[in-house]
Amino acid sequence: MKIVDMHCDSIMTVKFNREPGLRSNGVDACFDNLKAGGYLAQFFAIFSSARAKYEHVPKTTPLLYDRYKWIRNAFYNEMDANSDIIAQARSVSDVLENEKRGLMSAILTIEDGAPIEDDLDNLNGFYEDGVRVFGLIWNFENPLAYPNSEDPEIMAKPLKPFGVEAVKRLNELGIVIDVSHLNDGGFWDVCKYSEKPFLATHSNARGLTPHPRNLTDEQLRALGSKGGVSGLNFCPYFLHERGDKVTTADDIVAHAVYMANVAGVDSVGFGTDFDGTEAFFPFRNAAGIQQIVDALSKKFHESEVEKICYKNVLRVLKENEK
Numbered sequence: 001m002k003i004v005d006m007h008c009d010s011i012m013t014v015k016f017n018r019e020p021g022l023r024s025n026g027v028d029a030c031f032d033n034l035k036a037g038g039y040l041a042q043f044f045a046i047f048s049s050a051r052a053k054y055e056h057v058p059k060t061t062p063l064l065y066d067r068y069k070w071i072r073n074a075f076y077n078e079m080d081a082n083s084d085i086i087a088q089a090r091s092v093s094d095v096l097e098n099e100k101r102g103l104m105s106a107i108l109t110i111e112d113g114a115p116i117e118d119d120l121d122n123l124n125g126f127y128e129d130g131v132r133v134f135g136l137i138w139n140f141e142n143p144l145a146y147p148n149s150e151d152p153e154i155m156a157k158p159l160k161p162f163g164v165e166a167v168k169r170l171n172e173l174g175i176v177i178d179v180s181h182l183n184d185g186g187f188w189d190v191c192k193y194s195e196k197p198f199l200a201t202h203s204n205a206r207g208l209t210p211h212p213r214n215l216t217d218e219q220l221r222a223l224g225s226k227g228g229v230s231g232l233n234f235c236p237y238f239l240h241e242r243g244d245k246v247t248t249a250d251d252i253v254a255h256a257v258y259m260a261n262v263a264g265v266d267s268v269g270f271g272t273d274f275d276g277t278e279a280f281f282p283f284r285n286a287a288g289i290q291q292i293v294d295a296l297s298k299k300f301h302e303s304e305v306e307k308i309c310y311k312n313v314l315r316v317l318k319e320n321e322k
């Protein structure tokens with residue numbers, strides 16, 4: 001089964017372009033593991049956030065936009081060095097073209113819109129670079145929005161006016177909006193202002209696992225009715241309340257079934273969060289993803305499994321293209 005995964009942090013593990021790089025550096029979603037897992041496309045997130053650690057980025061890059069560029073260049077270098085197995089895709093037709101050539105596709109995304117700084121035109125730059133999915137926020141307030149939070153007051157705050165402008169510009173440009181990490185008030189503003197289907201690239205169901213990073217039933221339904229997709233996140237804290245760091249296939253399938261029951265199977269996808277979360281996977285890493293597919297196949301028809309594994313996400317990308 002082909003796989004499209006909407007979120008990993010693997011590009012952040014490439015340190016100063018040292019060998020062996022992302023092809024075989026042993027992280028969960030390195031290219032060799034993606035290949036072994038039968039991936040069609042992997043989203044690679046650039047993470048440049050004001051309050052995050054930057055052990056992978058030189059200290060001489062003070063602006064978040066500059067940090068963004070540094071990580072983007074690392075991504076480009078990885079594409080150049082591994083052009084025999086993977087290539088950047090800027091559209092769904094690129095994905096299909098790459099597939100014909102026997103290549104996996106890499107789609108550039110942003111996790112935390114903070115590198116926009118205070119200039120809406122930076123979005124044009126992101127688009128030129130091939131960014132096709134834009135996460136408005138991570139876990140800290142930025143110029144666009146407020147993050148998910150245990151604090152009900154923060155959770156309810158609307159998008160900032162600059163965030164509303166960004167939503168409109170992202171729609172115009174053909175960059176998909178990503179609401180993972182966003183607070184509830186912001187989510188509902190995206191619903192209101194976005195004219196295109198959007199994504200929660202790596203968020204599960206709050207009704208099953210009550211974590212503010214997950215989406216409520218009402219949100220899942222709203223996302224689905226806009227034609228959007230939420231990506232099954234493999235982080236144990238978003239999947240269960242056992243308190244251990246183990247993620248089983250059954251944990252993932254339970255959320256898939258729940259989300260499909262609430263919002264329809266057309267709104268479910270993968271957003272593994274590989275290399276962005278501390279977890280133990282009995283199925284090891286991206287190379288073992290077909291074990292999740294097998295577990296899904298026990299609960300869903302084949303045509304539904306295809307939707308979850310790749311078709312739903314490609315549909316949202318396509319519907320956002322200019």
Ligand SMILES: [Zn+2]
Binds near residue numbers: 111180181202276
């Ligand atoms: Zn994240």
